[in-house]
Amino acid sequence: MSRTVLVLDRVSKVYGEGASTVIAVRDVSLELTEGRFVLLMGPSGSGKTTLLLLMGCLLKPTRGRLFLFEHEVSALDERTLPLLRRRYIGFVFQTFNLFPALTALENVELALNLKGITGRRARQQAAELLARVGLGERLHFLPRDLSGGEKQRVALARALAGDPPILLADEPTGMLDSRTGRQIVELLAELSRTENRLVFMVTHDPRVRDLADEVLVMEDGSIVARERAEEEMAAASRGERR
Amino acid sequence: MILREEESAWQAEEFKATMVSLAKKNLFHDRVRFLVALIGIQFAVVLMTLQIGFLLKFMTNASVLIDHIEADLWITAKNLKNFDFGLPFSEQKLYEARRAPGVLWAERFLMGFSYWKMPDGGQETIQVIGFNPETRIGAPWDIVEGDLTDVKYFNQIFIDEADRARLGFPRVGDEVEIIGQRARIAGITRGAKSFTGSPFVFTSFKNALKLSFIPPGQTVYILVKVAPGYAVEEVKQYLAETLTGVDVYTKREFSWKSRRYWLLVTGAGIALLSTALLGLLIGTIIVGQTIYASTIDHLREFGTLKAIGASNADLYRIIIAQALIVALIGYATGMLLSRIFLHVARRAGLEAYLPPEVLLAIFGLTVLMCVSASIISIYKITKLDPALVFRS
Numbered sequence: 265m266s267r268t269v270l271v272l273d274r275v276s277k278v279y280g281e282g283a284s285t286v287i288a289v290r291d292v293s294l295e296l297t298e299g300r301f302v303l304l305m306g307p308s309g310s311g312k313t314t315l316l317l318l319m320g321c322l323l324k325p326t327r328g329r330l331f332l333f334e335h336e337v338s339a340l341d342e343r344t345l346p347l348l349r350r351r352y353i354g355f356v357f358q359t360f361n362l363f364p365a366l367t368a369l370e371n372v373e374l375a376l377n378l379k380g381i382t383g384r385r386a387r388q389q390a391a392e393l394l395a396r397v398g399l400g401e402r403l404h405f406l407p408r409d410l411s412g413g414e415k416q417r418v419a420l421a422r423a424l425a426g427d428p429p430i431l432l433a434d435e436p437t438g439m440l441d442s443r444t445g446r447q448i449v450e451l452l453a454e455l456s457r458t459e460n461r462l463v464f465m466v467t468h469d470p471r472v473r474d475l476a477d478e479v480l481v482m483e484d485g486s487i488v489a490r491e492r493a494e495e496e497m498a499a500a501s502r503g504e505r506r
Numbered sequence: 507m508i509l510r511e512e513e514s515a516w517q518a519e520e521f522k523a524t525m526v527s528l529a530k531k532n533l534f535h536d537r538v539r540f541l542v543a544l545i546g547i548q549f550a551v552v553l554m555t556l557q558i559g560f561l562l563k564f565m566t567n568a569s570v571l572i573d574h575i576e577a578d579l580w581i582t583a584k585n586l587k588n589f590d591f592g593l594p595f596s597e598q599k600l601y602e603a604r605r606a607p608g609v610l611w612a613e614r615f616l617m618g619f620s621y622w623k624m625p626d627g628g629q630e631t632i633q634v635i636g637f638n639p640e641t642r643i644g645a646p647w648d649i650v651e652g653d654l655t656d657v658k659y660f661n662q663i664f665i666d667e668a669d670r671a672r673l674g675f676p677r678v679g680d681e682v683e684i685i686g687q688r689a690r691i692a693g694i695t696r697g698a699k700s701f702t703g704s705p706f707v708f709t710s711f712k713n714a715l716k717l718s719f720i721p722p723g724q725t726v727y728i729l730v731k732v733a734p735g736y737a738v739e740e741v742k743q744y745l746a747e748t749l750t751g752v753d754v755y756t757k758r759e760f761s762w763k764s765r766r767y768w769l770l771v772t773g774a775g776i777a778l779l780s781t782a783l784l785g786l787l788i789g790t791i792i793v794g795q796t797i798y799a800s801t802i803d804h805l806r807e808f809g810t811l812k813a814i815g816a817s818n819a820d821l822y823r824i825i826i827a828q829a830l831i832v833a834l835i836g837y838a839t840g841m842l843l844s845r846i847f848l849h850v851a852r853r854a855g856l857e858a859y860l861p862p863e864v865l866l867a868i869f870g871l872t873v874l875m876c877v878s879a880s881i882i883s884i885y886k887i888t889k890l891d892p893a894l895v896f897r898s
């Protein structure tokens with residue numbers, strides 16, 4: 265049976281105070297299990313990034329509770345949250361956010377260092393991770409010498425540093441052409457299935473729906489629809505579980 | 507709970523080294539900005555070094571005779587302001603001092619303002635120094651030309667090589683006129699330049715009485731050597747209590763009193779010191795601005811680091827490491843530049859005095875400057891919006 269990785273219990277996030285408050289996330293309850301590739305879609309401003317920030321422990325919910333492997337994290341303080349992120353979460357961004365002064369290898373190494381893996385071991389693991397995302401030949405390239413797709417692969421390798429059980433990606437294909445973008449999404453899908461990881465991805469691209477196990481749709485801060493993949497629904501109706 | 511084991515990795519030395527190496531790489535990546543910060547620090551270092559060096563040299567001038575004379579104690583007229591403003595008092599005190607326990611020897615020593623007649627008919631203010639030629643206590647210490655025993659004879663004088671131009675380029679053997687009296691130059695000294703700018707003229711105590719306005723039977727200073735086995739402080743105490751109408755200082759006290767006078771009372775030192783402080787301030791602003799601008803430029807990277815698990819403390823470490831790296835390189839190159847400037851200055855006759863503890867202090871100030879310059883950047887990091895890295 266798949267373990268539950270992340271639980272959101274009526275989580276809300278309100279920005280600002282007084283007259284200018286924005287309710288970005290409104291009473292969202294979710295239960296996400298390992299090994300699944302989940303898409304989050306929805307119009308601009310619907311609260312997708314905010315939800316991702318909450319799940320990634322970069323923001324604290326205004327209301328509600330958040331559990332990571334059954335530990336409540338919504339109450340933890342600023343000193344503990346970095347430790348949680350280090351251990352459980354890998355981030356992938358639309359704009360890659362690689363360190364321009366560091367090579368592909370060094371970018372991944374840095375993340376490994378942050379997770380307590382240092383020295384030669386870090387170097388070796390970084391090379392393995394880059395090979396895993398198909399960049400074994402580009403180890404010593406600086407980000408400026410890599411294509412968009414290659415940069416996102418480096419970012420993926422970096423997110424995989426320390427083997428976190430959760431990958432959170434916010435429009436990782438937003439800066440890429442559709443073919444390259446699809447390759448990245450295929451890689452993400454594979455990373456969830458073969459390594460039993462929860463991959464949660466925000467996207468605007470409906471063409472990659474077929475790759476996901478589940479699609480959530482958000483509107484005005486709430487999850488308004490939850491579609492499972494067809495085969496899974498069929499399986500569910502036969503009374504089986506994945 | 508679940509996080510215990512993580513904490514040890516978080517504290518690892520190697521991990522700190524990673525942050526420092528990232529700081530270094532970021533720094534050298536923005537080359538122009540790095541150079542601007544360096545120039546800011548170099549500016550501050552050079553300005554501080556030169557100003558403080560000249561100031562200290564200036565100050566040693568104010569006590570040059572005191573520092574070179576091997577007396578332990580100086581007996582002076584009451585409430586003297588500094589060495590150059592010496593006032594006469596009765597020679598009688600000399601004999602009283604010699605009778606005091608713990609006094610190995612005591613000598614008369616004269617310092618009096620006087621006038622030197624220039625070849626063009628004008629007058630130059632001079633400071634006549636009179637010492638005992640038999641014991642040579644208080645005599646000039648570095649003789650370039652001439653025989654010091656000559657000062658025993660009638661109005662034979664020594665002048666310093668640094669003052670020759672000021673006195674109209676007299677040579678050894680030349681006859682000159684001092685307050686209507688004929689004097690002859692018997693030799694040349696080195697390193698005996700007065701702080702007031704009025705040239706020192708060295709001669710015997712007896713000649714000095716005639717060549718200055720000090721009345722006979724008076725002295726300006728009494729130099730005292732403390733006998734072995736006696737504490738300087740105790741002998742000083744005894745003399746101060748038994749001799750009336752005079753003050754007694756240790757060599758250090760009198761030296762510092764003379765320096766401090768010119769430093770504080772006249773404001774000359776204040777002006778120099780404030781230039782040095784200005785350098786420090788401008789340096790801080792330039793370094794602060796470049797580090798701040800660099801932080802703003804790298805905000806996305808700091809945000810990314812936070813997202814992948816860095817704590818605020820880690821980010822501060824990067825900023826502080828950057829500040830320290832520029833401080834170190836800026837100090838080293840700034841000192842190199844200072845050496846070049848000092849070399850040029852020395853050729854122009856301007857000396858500096860920079861003991862190791864001062865160089866260390868300037869290094870300390872440079873580090874302090876760079877670290878305080880990064881405080882705004884650190885503040886900026888604490889306010890970092892986590893969503894920043896998710897925006898395009």
Ligand SMILES: Nc1ncnc2c1ncn2[C@@H]1O[C@H](COP(=O)(O)OP(=O)(O)OP(=O)(O)O)[C@@H](O)[C@H]1O
Nearest residue numbers: 279280286288307308309310311312313314315893
């Ligand atoms: N720091 C903030 N302060 C105030 N309001 C904010 C802040 N961040 C987001 N918001 C608001 O919260 C709402 C949700 O924003 P969010 O960025 O989560 O939307 P999104 O679904 O990711 O949009 P997009 O598809 O454009 O990225 C928006 O109305 C936005 O203006």
Ligand SMILES: [Mg+2]
Nearest residue numbers: 312313314896
């Ligand atoms: Mg968004």
